[in-house]
Amino acid sequence: MYGSGFDVGQIIICKFGLEDDSESIARLASSTSLQCFSRAGEAGNVTIGIGNSDVGFTYSKTPFELVEVTRIIRVYPTQVPVNTDTQITIEGFGLSRSSHFICWIDSEHYFQAIPVSLSELVCTVFLKMSMEYSLYIIDKTGVKVFASTLCSLIVPEVLHVRKVYRNESRMIVFAVAGPFDIKHVCCCHKNTAVYTWSPVATSGLNIHCQLPKECQRAGLILEGSKRCEDKYLFEPSAIVKMIDIFPSTILSGTWNTIRIFGSFSSSNAYQCVIADQSISATKISDREILCKISPLCEGKHELNVFSDTIEVLTAHVICLCLKFKVQPSLGPMLGGTLVTLTSTSGLNMSEFKIRVGETPVSFWTGPSSEFYFQVPPTTPGWNLIAVQWKFEAPSLLKFFTTGIPKVTAVHPPLGEVSEISPVKVLGEGFISASTKLKFGLYLAHEISVVSSSFLLCKCPRANIEGTVPISITTNEVDYFSYDVSFTFMQMPRIFAVFPTSVPLSGGVGISIFGTNLHSDRVEINVLVGRKKAITTLLTSTVLMSLCPELDEVANLSVALSVGNTLIEGDRIPLHVSQEVSLLRVVPTLSYDGSQVTLTLHGAGFHERMIASIGNKRLSCLVNDVQSAVCESEALSLGNSWLHILGSGIEPVLLQVLERPKVYSVQPTEMSKAESGTITLFGQ
Numbered sequence: 001m002y003g004s005g006f007d008v009g010q011i012i013i014c015k016f017g018l019e020d021d022s023e024s025i026a027r028l029a030s031s032t033s034l035q036c037f038s039r040a041g042e043a044g045n046v047t048i049g050i051g052n053s054d055v056g057f058t059y060s061k062t063p064f065e066l067v068e069v070t071r072i073i074r075v076y077p078t079q080v081p082v083n084t085d086t087q088i089t090i091e092g093f094g095l096s097r098s099s100h101f102i103c104w105i106d107s108e109h110y111f112q113a114i115p116v117s118l119s120e121l122v123c124t125v126f127l128k129m130s131m132e133y134s135l136y137i138i139d140k141t142g143v144k145v146f147a148s149t150l151c152s153l154i155v156p157e158v159l160h161v162r163k164v165y166r167n168e169s170r171m172i173v174f175a176v177a178g179p180f181d182i183k184h185v186c187c188c189h190k191n192t193a194v195y196t197w198s199p200v201a202t203s204g205l206n207i208h209c210q211l212p213k214e215c216q217r218a219g220l221i222l223e224g225s226k227r228c229e230d231k232y233l234f235e236p237s238a239i240v241k242m243i244d245i246f247p248s249t250i251l252s253g254t255w256n257t258i259r260i261f262g263s264f265s266s267s268n269a270y271q272c273v274i275a276d277q278s279i280s281a282t283k284i285s286d287r288e289i290l291c292k293i294s295p296l297c298e299g300k301h302e303l304n305v306f307s308d309t310i311e312v313l314t315a316h317v318i319c320l321c322l323k324f325k326v327q328p329s330l331g332p333m334l335g336g337t338l339v340t341l342t343s344t345s346g347l348n349m350s351e352f353k354i355r356v357g358e359t360p361v362s363f364w365t366g367p368s369s370e371f372y373f374q375v376p377p378t379t380p381g382w383n384l385i386a387v388q389w390k391f392e393a394p395s396l397l398k399f400f401t402t403g404i405p406k407v408t409a410v411h412p413p414l415g416e417v418s419e420i421s422p423v424k425v426l427g428e429g430f431i432s433a434s435t436k437l438k439f440g441l442y443l444a445h446e447i448s449v450v451s452s453s454f455l456l457c458k459c460p461r462a463n464i465e466g467t468v469p470i471s472i473t474t475n476e477v478d479y480f481s482y483d484v485s486f487t488f489m490q491m492p493r494i495f496a497v498f499p500t501s502v503p504l505s506g507g508v509g510i511s512i513f514g515t516n517l518h519s520d521r522v523e524i525n526v527l528v529g530r531k532k533a534i535t536t537l538l539t540s541t542v543l544m545s546l547c548p549e550l551d552e553v554a555n556l557s558v559a560l561s562v563g564n565t566l567i568e569g570d571r572i573p574l575h576v577s578q579e580v581s582l583l584r585v586v587p588t589l590s591y592d593g594s595q596v597t598l599t600l601h602g603a604g605f606h607e608r609m610i611a612s613i614g615n616k617r618l619s620c621l622v623n624d625v626q627s628a629v630c631e632s633e634a635l636s637l638g639n640s641w642l643h644i645l646g647s648g649i650e651p652v653l654l655q656v657l658e659r660p661k662v663y664s665v666q667p668t669e670m671s672k673a674e675s676g677t678i679t680l681f682g683q
Contacts, residue, residue: 002033003050015049015057070094070101070139075148082130082152090121090137090147100140105133105150113137127152172218174207245303249389250293258291260305271306281305324387328433330400335377336475337434339399341387342370355386356399375399402452405429405472407437407484412565414487414522415459420445423486425455431474438479439486440468462488465521489562492516492524494570497558499645501575501608502528506549508645512558514570517543522562528574529556550576578625580604582649585642591659592637600628610645613654 014036034050051057072092080086088103090113095101101113103123113123127133127150135147211218243262250256263286264270270281272291281291289305324343331337341354341363354361356375363373380403388394407427415421423444425437430449437444442460449455462468467487471479494514502508510533512526518540526533526545533545550556557571582602590596598618600611605628611618618630637658641651662682670676 004032012050013057015051070137070143070145072137072145072147075135075150078148079151079153080125080127082127085124085126087122087124088150090123091119092121092137092147093119094139095119095121102138103147104136104138104144109133125150172209172211174209247390250296254295254395256293258293258303260289260291261287263287264289273304273306275301324395324397326385326397326399328431329398330402330431331375331434332405332429332431332474333378333380333401333403334475334478335375336477337375338372339375339385340366340370340372341385341397343387351390353388355388355394357383375401402429402431402474404480405431405435405474406480407470407472407482410470410484410486412568413485414489414491414562414565416491417462417465417488418490420461421459423457423459425457425470426453427472428453429474430455434474434476436473436476436479438471439488442468459486465489487522489519489521490516491567492519492560492562492570494558494560494572497572497574499608499610500573501577501606501610502547502550503579503604504550504553504576505579506547508547510545510547510558510574512543512545512560512572513541514543514560515541517541517560519562525561525563527559527561527566529554529576532561552576553578575606575608577606577608578604580606580609580644580649582644582652585652585654588653589655589657590635591657593634593659595634596632596654598630598632598642600630601626612643612645613640 049057103111113121365371385397386394409426432449444457447457471481531548620630
């Protein structure tokens with residue numbers, strides 16, 4: 001306090017107001033100034049008096065104002081963009097409207113703060129550098145109070161704004177560039193009010209904000225701020241709505257046209273995007289557009305419709321799941337084939353319609369996604385099976401129908417009456433899995449269709465011998481018979497052949513041993529190699545055949561044929577050798593009861609050559625093709641014949657004589673140098 005007449009020896013008391021409890025002792029600074037501390041009291045203007053109890057109090061004419069101490073509670077926002085006028089709000093106590101406040105930032109920046117209430121100040125700051133600052137509040141008394149830390153950051157640049165409409169919901173997408181470490185909020189203007197909320201999603205440099213229905217203007221601001229930057233504001237165009245699409249289920253692998261219903265009055269240019277396809281849509285009216293989609297793979301796909309740069313809708317999902325498999329894929333022209341259709345759709349099968357060609361057919365459903373139907377009579381060739389679900393485009397499947405089945409030949413045309421035997425069948429119109437054969441009344445087993453003209457099967461057993469017709473069907477209903485038959489019989493078998501070697505020129509007899517070698521129904525023949533032999537039946541187990549002339553030296557076989565059908569399996573090896581000739585046999589004379597060693601000279605000898613005297617087989621050792629040595633058993637008195645079996649050589653006569661006996665000799669003596677005649681007497 002400033003005045004005059006202050007005495008150092010006096011005790012001066014300062015009194016704030018008229019109350020005694022507001023007194024405080026003053027300290028004399030000079031004869032013209034005093035210092036004292038004010039007592040706590042209510043804020044407002046008071047009168048200051050000085051003096052003491054002795055001299056009384058003198059009051060100043062100038063009022064003194066007691067103000068409330070400034071305390072800061074909250075500052076927002078605490079993040080502000082650089083080089084931008086940003087309004088911040090300071091909340092606390094002692095912020096009187098009549099007070100004068102200064103925002104002091106790091107001794108460099110001073111901004112005037114304007115009280116808006118007893119507890120709130122507003123201050124517009126402008127910071128040039130991106131850094132962290134300390135904010136202080138200075139009142140008119142000069143008291144500096146720390147308020148908060150203030151961050152100045154670079155605001156990312158908004159490149160463009162995309163508006164998304166999904167039926168009644170709206171979304172705004174801000175594409176930004178620059179640092180992305182700032183927490184943003186979206187703001188919505190409705191008339192003069194501003195509403196803020198946090199983004200619902202961020203992806204890359206995009207900020208997605210869901211807009212409330214009442215929002216007509218939107219923007220992007222920093223978190224904590226209450227002001228939308230004007231350059232981010234926009235007016236959304238008229239809302240385009242989609243109500244429905246048809247069809248919602250389409251066929252995979254085919255072109256499809258989708259009709260989209262809704263409100264399309266805002267633009268004449270629309271794009272449909274599905275499975276990375278971007279297709280220009282055709283606007284039919286303000287309520288309908290058309291979109292032609294190229295073939296898609298099976299699965300679920302999302303459809304997006306755009307009007308210029310505005311996404312209209314992604315609400316419907318198209319399920320591409322109609323894919324069928326037909327089994328079997330061929331049948332007879334007479335119809336009756338039971339067909340199974342398998343689908344991966346998982347839809348209600350009763351909502352389907354099926355046509356074979358132009359003929360509708362009825363069907364019944366099975367487990368899972370299967371249904372069955374019978375193919376009606378059709379023309380031979382490829383036919384189309386159309387499977388249609390509701391009003392969708394039909395799925396077309398190929399089905400091949402053959403003509404009337406026909407059998408032209410069976411090999412072999414005969415078989416064992418008591419056994420199952422394999423046969424080959426030739427013809428036309430054979431169909432896998434539906435072709436059946438009958439041998440008389442007996443159904444064939446294990447039918448395997450190799451092609452439409454060739455199949456394999458096993459002939460069944462029969463009760464009796466005989467010839468039966470062969471009938472065929474491809475629908476298990478209509479059987480067709482042709483001039484082709486099959487004979488059941490007891491099949492002839494051979495076990496052995498004698499001899500096992502014959503000359504190239506033939507002409508030798510061959511004995512065949514076996515069973516069932518005689519039949520009154522069919523002709524049984526003997527084949528040597530590929531040539532037919534002249535055969536004479538001895539018994540049902542033995543045949544005698546004359547070997548025909550053969551073509552070359554080789555190892556052949558003896559087999560049987562019934563008529564012109566060769567019986568497979570029963571083949572006996574037969575050796576064909578060079579022509580055997582016999583020039584000389586030594587000796588040709590022998591004695592009764594003696595064993596004889598015969599030496600044979602000739603040509604064409606071989607190891608399988610067999611020699612015999614009468615019915616007795618000789619043991620022969622072939623030295624080479626020109627000589628052989630044969631050992632015989634003791635021979636009997638008389639003439640015997642040597643045979644070379646299977647050679648065609650005439651038998652050789654061997655004379656067997658009685659062994660001679662000597663009873664006496666005359667003379668019985670002779671001199672050493674004498675020559676003469678000796679006479680033997682005997683028999």
